[in-house]
Amino acid sequence: MTNTLNIKNRDLVLPGQLIGEKIRSDLECIREGASVFSPIQGLVKLNKREIGVIPLAGIYKPRREDVVIGVITKVLRDRWLVEINSPYSGSMSGEEATRNQSRVDLTDYFRIGDVISAKIARVDEVYSSTLILPWKLTDGQIIEVNPKRVPRIIGKKRSMINMIKEKTRCGIVVGQNGRIWIKGGQDNLVVEAIRKIEREAYTTGLTDRIGEMLDKCIQDTQKTKIKIE
Amino acid sequence: MDEIKLIDEKGIRLDGRKSDEVREIKMEIGVIKRATGSAYIEWGKNKVLAAAYGPRDIHPKHLKDPTRAVLRCKYSMAPFSVDDRKRPGPDRRSSEISKVITEALSSVVLLEQYPDTGIDVFIEILQADAGTRCVGLTAASLALADAGIPMKDLVAACAGGKVNGKLVVDLMKDEDNFGECDLPMAIVPRKKEVVLLQMDGILSRDEFNELYEMVMNGALKVYELQKEVLMKKYQ
Incomplete structure (x- = not known):
């Protein structure tokens, strides 16, 4: 069995483009006999084991273990319904907040319009998700980004987001659904950095460039502070 | 009645094109910020805007399908x-075109991947000069690709027809109005499958076969332009 590849790693492919023949591919790719085609526009991801396509655009689809930022849309007797920036909504059991959910009013904990960060525990076959470990986000700001850029914003082993947190001294929660919560520190700088990452997501050496940008901005603000004093 | 002369002796058409030549096409994607994906095409004198939204919640709710997106x-x-002036609002013609375009795109979009949702595509004709359903469909498929919606392939469309007894590709307005036949066709370029085929007028079987090949080549040229504009966005 000979494997043929038509592309290199990180090549840009279009919907319907032939990626290769007789190769292992992830479930997203289209297989017709031995040939594998890309279903979307994206960058090819070559591993030792299989081939896949990193999407550049699209909506968020809930996945197990993801941390998301959602808005409470409905309070039922024993659970909350949560909007998670996706066509599929999440539901959270009252047990996440209280032990005797049958006796208390759940609006004591979260009301309609409250913003929470939570983890997805389960996703069923029609993508309805169950949320656990809610954390109410009271102050700070939330920005929305393209959900497909989130892995880039977090970086390999959280390198990018840890660097931003460290340099700007902000509290940041990145939801996989494309919502980012920022609080305290130099929050304007964080927004600027995230927008830059979003724009230049498909270029290399981005972490270093963002680091340089942040350092420069921080130095500038310090200089102006001294001037004012 | 004298026949209106649309093609001269050398086979040159009113706007200076040869019989197998497609009009000048200009494409652009990502033109509408609020849409998930969008495209704008200028095709000769046609100007068409298409925007794709979704997959998103579908209303009215009874259209929801738990096995696939709508x-x-x-x-x-x-x-x-x-x-x-075109009286605004849906009419018999635009309802029909909406239907055939929906069916053409449904055969390439991988709807099973987004159960319980709806994908909306809006095609707005800003300026019409014959062949708008082809332009609309081409733009719609670009908008879907720009929105990151999984598809088996893009859809490229082109029209053909018979004018003054000659077969030509990509009719313009006068050729459409005074010609003998109009044949819009949309294809899935990779497999050369036909997803839309309509015919208005009369052709013999041989003429049809010949025109089919001509239109197929025209649509493949459109496909090349589609690929080019999609690649350009990320370079």
Whole structure:
């Protein structure tokens, strides 16, 4: 069995483009006999084991273990319904907040319009998700980004987001659904950095460039502070 | 009645094209910020805008399908798109075109990947000069690709027809109005499958076969342009 590849790693492919023949591919790719085609526009991801396509655009689809930022849309007797920036909504059991959910009013904990960060525990076959470990986000700001850029914003082993947190001294929660919560520190700088990452997501050496940008901005603000004093 | 002369002895058409030549096409994607994906095409004198939204919650709710997404395309012409004012709103013609475009795109979009949702595509004809359903469909498929919606392939469309007894590709307005036949066709370029084929007028079987090949080549040229514009966005 000979494997043929038509592309290199990180090549840009279009919907319907032939990626290769007789190769292992992830479930997203289209297989017709031995040939594998890309279903979307994206960058090819070559591993030792299989081939896949990193999407550049699209909506968020809930996945197990993801941390998301959602808005409470409905309070039922024993659970909350949560909007998670996706066509599929999440539901959270009252047990996440209280032990005797049958006796208390759940609006004591979260009301309609409250913003929470939570983890997805389960996703069923029609993508309805169950949320656990809610954390109410009271102050700070939330920005929305393209959900497909989130892995880039977090970086390999959280390198990018840890660097931003460290340099700007902000509290940041990145939801996989494309919502980012920022609080305290130099929050304007964080927004600027995230927008830059979003724009230049498909270029290399981005972490270093963002680091340089942040350092420069921080130095500038310090200089102006001294001037004012 | 004297026949209106649309092609000269050398086979050159009114706007200087040869019989197998497609009009000049200009494409652009990502033109509408609020849409998930969008495209704008200038094809000769046609100007068409397409925007794709979703996958998103579908309303009315009874259309929901737990096994697949529901694709809805809406073709509409602006009141100022034609010589006489076009009465705005859906009519028999635009309902039909919406339907055939929806069906053409449904065969390439992988709807099973997004159960319980709806994908909406709006096609707005800003300026019409024959062949708008082909332009609309080409733009719609670009908008879907820009939105990151999984598809088996892009859809490229082109029209053909018979004018003064000669077969030509990509009719313009006068050729459409005074010609003998109009044949819009949309294809899935990779497999060369046909997803839309309509015919208005009369052709013999041999003429049809010949025109089919001509239109197929025209659509493949359109496909090349589609690929080019998609690649350009990320370079």
